[in-house]
Amino acid sequence: QPLQWLAQLKVHLLRKTTYIVMALDHLTSDVQTLDTVRIDSTLSQPLGTSLLLSLSIENLHEVAADFRYDLHKGLENPDESSLRMLKSYVGLPTGEETGEYLALDFGGTNVRVLRIRLDGHGKFEVLKKVAKPLRVEGVYDFVGEGSTAEQQFDFIAELVDEAIEGDHTTKYLLGHTFSFPSEQTDLYNAKLIIWTKEFATAGVEGKVVNDLLKEALHRQGIDNVEPTAVINDTVAVLLAAAYKQADTYIGSIYATGHNTCYFEPFKGKAERPMILNLESGGFMKLAPNRFDAEFDAQSEKPGEQRLEKMVSGRYMGELFGMAIAELLGEKGKKYGFTSIDMSNIILDEMAGLTEVGRIVSAKTGHDLEEVDRQRLQELASALVVRSARLVTATYVGIIWQLAGDDAIKKQHIAIDGSVYEKMPLAKENIMRALSELLGESASLVDTVLENGGSGLGAAIAAAMSQKQA
Numbered sequence: 001q002p003l004q005w006l007a008q009l010k011v012h013l014l015r016k017t018t019y020i021v022m023a024l025d026h027l028t029s030d031v032q033t034l035d036t037v038r039i040d041s042t043l044s045q046p047l048g049t050s051l052l053l054s055l056s057i058e059n060l061h062e063v064a065a066d067f068r069y070d071l072h073k074g075l076e077n078p079d080e081s082s083l084r085m086l087k088s089y090v091g092l093p094t095g096e097e098t099g100e101y102l103a104l105d106f107g108g109t110n111v112r113v114l115r116i117r118l119d120g121h122g123k124f125e126v127l128k129k130v131a132k133p134l135r136v137e138g139v140y141d142f143v144g145e146g147s148t149a150e151q152q153f154d155f156i157a158e159l160v161d162e163a164i165e166g167d168h169t170t171k172y173l174l175g176h177t178f179s180f181p182s183e184q185t186d187l188y189n190a191k192l193i194i195w196t197k198e199f200a201t202a203g204v205e206g207k208v209v210n211d212l213l214k215e216a217l218h219r220q221g222i223d224n225v226e227p228t229a230v231i232n233d234t235v236a237v238l239l240a241a242a243y244k245q246a247d248t249y250i251g252s253i254y255a256t257g258h259n260t261c262y263f264e265p266f267k268g269k270a271e272r273p274m275i276l277n278l279e280s281g282g283f284m285k286l287a288p289n290r291f292d293a294e295f296d297a298q299s300e301k302p303g304e305q306r307l308e309k310m311v312s313g314r315y316m317g318e319l320f321g322m323a324i325a326e327l328l329g330e331k332g333k334k335y336g337f338t339s340i341d342m343s344n345i346i347l348d349e350m351a352g353l354t355e356v357g358r359i360v361s362a363k364t365g366h367d368l369e370e371v372d373r374q375r376l377q378e379l380a381s382a383l384v385v386r387s388a389r390l391v392t393a394t395y396v397g398i399i400w401q402l403a404g405d406d407a408i409k410k411q412h413i414a415i416d417g418s419v420y421e422k423m424p425l426a427k428e429n430i431m432r433a434l435s436e437l438l439g440e441s442a443s444l445v446d447t448v449l450e451n452g453g454s455g456l457g458a459a460i461a462a463a464m465s466q467k468q469a
């Protein structure tokens with residue numbers, strides 16, 4: 001059965017190289033329609049073309065160029081760009097920042113407070129770390145619609161108290177990593193524009209978040225802790241990475257959510273050089289397929305965060321589930337696939353793809369034949385590959401913008417997040433897309449994992465706030 005053999009070869013190669021797979025897809029398209037399995041074979045071809053093969057080198061170039069265009073436009077007038085281009089009022093650290101600071105990391109349901117000592121020369125030590133979820137099912141919920149700003153920040157202030165072990169005398173500056181789109185007027189003043197990541201607490205949108213924190217600290221008699229800086233988590237990643245290593249200008253989160261910032265030198269402009277939080281998850285110039293479009297329409301905030309909905313961990317699992325529902329003739333059914341399921345599915349190398357079968361039947365209640373398990377494995381891989389290629393195109397848009405008419409500089413892109421760190425195929429496809437887009441110059445650019453940058457970055461921002469004062 002030469003055609004079936006080709007189909008098996010295709011699955012094997014998918015893990016190795018996307019190019020060969022593209023070519024093989026043409027050759028094996030007939031095989032897909034010959035299958036007599038539960039998955040509706042007439043659906044697999046459009047799936048293949050819309051999800052598997054949607055990002056050619058030309059497509060990638062277009063995304064990178066459009067991103068650069070939006071960056072360029074956004075620098076002149078953010079209203080004309082799909083990027084928010086939010087000012088952070090902080091530049092790059094020297095690496096010589098020192099002292100003991102408090103760092104609040106508030107970017108998801110798990111909130112952390114750390115006491116960190118910066119020792120300079122890119123060195124630091126975490127002296128204390130406390131963490132608590134803002135929601136415990138059936139016990140309390142400070143992120144849902146019924147919760148208020150006061151309740152949320154009182155809970156956070158209690159956590160700060162734990163980190164300082166009830167010491168209400170020693171003076172501390174606090175840096176706050178607040179990972180939601182915020183409009184800043186200086187390093188302290190950041191107003192939440194809009195909640196993302198399904199947060200719905202009343203009374204925070206439109207408010208200066210550090211004022212809310214300060215009031216809550218005061219209510220608990222913690223007047224020795226002074227919040228002095230608010231930064232986005234992407235900015236924290238960039239600060240943390242640049243503290244340790246020069247030549248780092250781009251910071252990115254590639255996790256449950258997705259976003260990127262970069263250091264804008266504002267060459268020849270009156271504006272002082274600073275990091276801009278692009279809120280790149282909101283980038284719009286993309287070619288969504290029918291699953292992306294449908295998913296966006298059903299989401300909490302339709303029309304918002306279009307790139308984030310195509311690439312981030314939180315949403316990839318849902319897209320995967322939507323496609324499977326259609327393939328199994330159960331369109332609209334929600335199975336609750338997560339990006340961790342996708343990761344396990346992609347990693348399955350067992351004969352008969354038994355792990356894929358186990359995961360899929362646990363979620364969908366259906367047993368699949370091996371050929372269909374292969375298809376779902378391909379689908380998961382294709383979604384991750386598309387995600388990595390799209391994210392890389394945005395990085396390249398920034399690299400082009402930074403270089404202007406000059407040659408591209410040697411640099412590191414600092415990335416934090418579970419998709420980058422743990423998702424199979426993500427890193428290698430970032431590297432591959434970088435070389436497709438940058439050619440020889442790709443050797444000047446690498447990516448570095450900045451693990452836990454949100455805490456360290458907040459402490460560095462607090463240290464830098466002293467210099468600005």
Ligand code: BGC
Nearest residue numbers: 179180181196253257258259
């Ligand atoms: C938020 C960004 C944040 C990103 C990663 C997005 O949903 O809008 O501000 O940087 O998630 O946490």
